[in-house]
Amino acid sequence: MSVRAGREFLAIPGPTTVPDEVLRAMHRPAVDIYSGPLLALTDGLLRDVARVFNTKGRAYIYIANGHGAWEATLTNVLSKGDKILVLESGRFAIGWGDNARRMGVDVEVLKGDMRRAVRPAEVEARLKADKGGTIKAVLVAQVDTASGVVNDIAAIGQAMRAAGHDALLMVDAVASLGCMPFEMDRWGVDVAMSGSQKGMMTPPGLGFVVANDRARDVHKTAGLRTPYWDWTEREGDLHYQKYAGTPPEHLLFGLRQALDMLFEEGLDNVFRRHRLLAEAVRRAVGVWAEGQAIGFNIIEPSERSDAITAVLLNGGHDPEALRAYCNQKCGVILGHGIGDLSGRAIRIAHMGHVNAPMTLGTLSVIEVGLNALGIPHGKGGAQAAIDWLGEQVKA
Ligand SMILES: *Cc1c(COP(=O)(O)O)cnc(C)c1O
Secondary structure, three states: OOOOOOOOEEEOOOOOOOOHHHHHHHOOOOOOOOOOHHHHHHHHHHHHHHHHHOOOOEEEEEEOOHHHHHHHHHHHHOOOOOEEEEEOOOOHHHHHHHHHHHOOOEEEEEOOOOOOOOOHHHHHHHHHHOOOOOEEEEEEEOEEOOOOEEOOHHHHHHHHHHOOOOOEEEEEOOOOEOOEOOOHHHHOOOEEEEEOOOOOOOOOOEEEEEEOHHHHHHHOOOOOOOOOOOHHHHOOOOHHHHOOOOOOHHHHHHHHHHHHHHHHHOHHHHHHHHHHHHHHHHHHHHHHHHHOOEEEOOOOHHHEOOOEEEEEEOOOOOHHHHHHHHHHHHOEEEEEOOHHHOOOEEEEEOOOOOOHHHHHHHHHHHHHHHHHOOOOOOOOHHHHHHHHHHHHOOO
């Protein structure tokens, strides 16, 4: 027996639920790539992508996933043998750094761990010790999707300035753009990147990169530049150059619709919605944790992200059995643990096109699964989420 017919809830941290409006916007014939509305569409998208990052810097849209956008950032500002500092707080900055290493970059990891945010004071101390200024760039993820942590990018930028170090600050915002504020210019971020398929509510396939003047200056002498990723090429006047070839037309139509939806809701409201739903998830997990078998991966409450929550299953209880139950019996697809959390955690995404029924439904189904599988937990997690939203969202 199952109760899974009906709409499936995708609660994985990317790709996320694509709004019907976005799907419909993509359902149309191809158009000319050399003239007409597509040119204006590109101009508007580049402007609005920069707007979501809050930068006066330049935006680039690639046909790529996040890994491609990573490569775009690295090739445009680094040279073989350059040294960079990667700030560990999960998996993703490490993965970005691994790619740099494979391109001939000298990568140092500022050791962190899977259960906490980057400590800005440690960044400051490391950079102060770099007397010769050999570190060219610092890489960090705003939200690490494996650990569920949120890093304080403003404080990290501040720490770099306090150290008097002029390395570029490069930020991965794949799991946070469109879910929480990103203040590129105010925080002193030089290069940032993201993708279409998480908070941006568009199918996978677009990578976003933004760069300020300082980064574009460094770019002029970067040795790792390649034709496809190259910013200078993409700054050319011809529309064709902006995508280094045929534009991904249908993804662009979808992205336009998604951005319109974000702006219509208002970015502040979008972020507030994420915060409320994230806290609803945390309320539920907090109650379940009373049974000792379940806990937050991120220890410090203020370091838990508003986009994704990683939940540990202790005492030999199998997270894959819980995921299978939720999927096969109830039609809710949860994220699995990755990296060090593989086989030890579930991940609940609350990013992008999410609302109260989706979040409350997901939490309720998890609770059904905990009961059905006999996993010890405090009773009333979903109720705590309901109470929280009822208090916060006034009539
Ligand atoms: C998903 C994700 C990526 C990788 O994106 P892909 O599109 O899968 O290549 C990179 N960084 C973070 C923080 C992510 O969440």
